[in-house]
Amino acid sequence: MNPAPLLRLHGVVKRFGGLTATDHATFDVLTGEVHALIGPNGAGKTTLIHQISGALAPDAGRIEFDGRDVTGLPMHARVLGGLARSYQITSIFRRLSVLDNLALAVQARSGSSLRLWARAREERARYEQAAAVAQRVGLGARLGALAGALAHGEQRQLEVGLALATQPKLLLLDEPMAGMGPEESEQMVHLLQSLRGELTLLLVEHDMDAVFRLADRISTLVSGRIIASGSPQTIREHPEVKRAYLGDEMEEVSA
Ligand SMILES: Nc1ncnc2c1ncn2[C@@H]1O[C@H](COP(=O)(O)OP(=O)(O)OP(=O)(O)O)[C@@H](O)[C@H]1O
Numbered sequence: 001m002n003p004a005p006l007l008r009l010h011g012v013v014k015r016f017g018g019l020t021a022t023d024h025a026t027f028d029v030l031t032g033e034v035h036a037l038i039g040p041n042g043a044g045k046t047t048l049i050h051q052i053s054g055a056l057a058p059d060a061g062r063i064e065f066d067g068r069d070v071t072g073l074p075m076h077a078r079v080l081g082g083l084a085r086s087y088q089i090t091s092i093f094r095r096l097s098v099l100d101n102l103a104l105a106v107q108a109r110s111g112s113s114l115r116l117w118a119r120a121r122e123e124r125a126r127y128e129q130a131a132a133v134a135q136r137v138g139l140g141a142r143l144g145a146l147a148g149a150l151a152h153g154e155q156r157q158l159e160v161g162l163a164l165a166t167q168p169k170l171l172l173l174d175e176p177m178a179g180m181g182p183e184e185s186e187q188m189v190h191l192l193q194s195l196r197g198e199l200t201l202l203l204v205e206h207d208m209d210a211v212f213r214l215a216d217r218i219s220t221l222v223s224g225r226i227i228a229s230g231s232p233q234t235i236r237e238h239p240e241v242k243r244a245y246l247g248d249e250m251e252e253v254s255a
Pocket residue numbers: 016019021039040041042043044045046047048
């Protein structure tokens with residue numbers, strides 16, 4: 001039996017003036033899978049991720065998460081429901097340590113921020129969870145380092161940790177390998193591989209080597225529309241996907 005869909009998009013639309021960024025996008029992300037969203041520059045991938053996270057309201061369509069219609073829910077309600085997005089570097093408090101950043105993210109899960117500074121340091125359990133997440137994302141030896149002093153790849157690991165600290169069912173990742181060298185990318189691929197089975201991942205990524213190594217299924221977005229969803233093999237061989245995006249690139253990605 002196939003796993004149930006954790007996330008379902010039905011005809012999701014976003015218009016910016018005369019431009020239709022997402023154009024009746026429809027696809028499912030199944031529970032437990034690593035799902036990659038690929039497509040050319042400007043296809044609407046980031047816009048779609050914003051709509052799923054709740055940062056942008058769709059002009060039309062429906063988004064279901066974990067059996068509920070979340071289309072009208074604000075972002076924080078989606079986070080509390082288990083839908084987390086790994087934000088790029090902007091979400092990190094650069095003048096706080098790795099551990100403090102993670103402890104704040106653990107605290108955010110409780111939905112309260114008022115008592116943050118008064119209680120965060122006293123709450124041993126929270127810091128223990130934060131340290132466990134740091135270990136999980138490969139930053140176990142960097143707990144006391146200031147986040148702003150981390151290498152680029154480590155900052156991206158921390159971002160994943162901040163999202164994991166909210167204990168999500170689904171983690172949205174927008175270009176987790178962006179700006180990384182080969183060694184850092186490799187580390188991120190390993191980190192994401194290690195999350196397999198723990199939670200569901202939806203990943204936007206241009207690094208096709210990483211995509212084809214990680215993804216159980218892939219959806220291809222072109223001009224705001226999902227033109228194909230399926231296994232890596234199906235996508236690799238899909239004539240329209242090849243024409244619109246992958247082209248000769250696939251010949252370089254090992255089968
Ligand atoms: N806030 C905005 N206002 C106006 N137009 C926007 C806005 N955000 C995105 N767009 C436009 O919507 C289209 C889709 O952009 P989006 O960033 O979602 O594509 P993308 O697939 O993520 O691209 P890339 O792979 O280059 O990151 C583009 O034409 C972009 O210029």
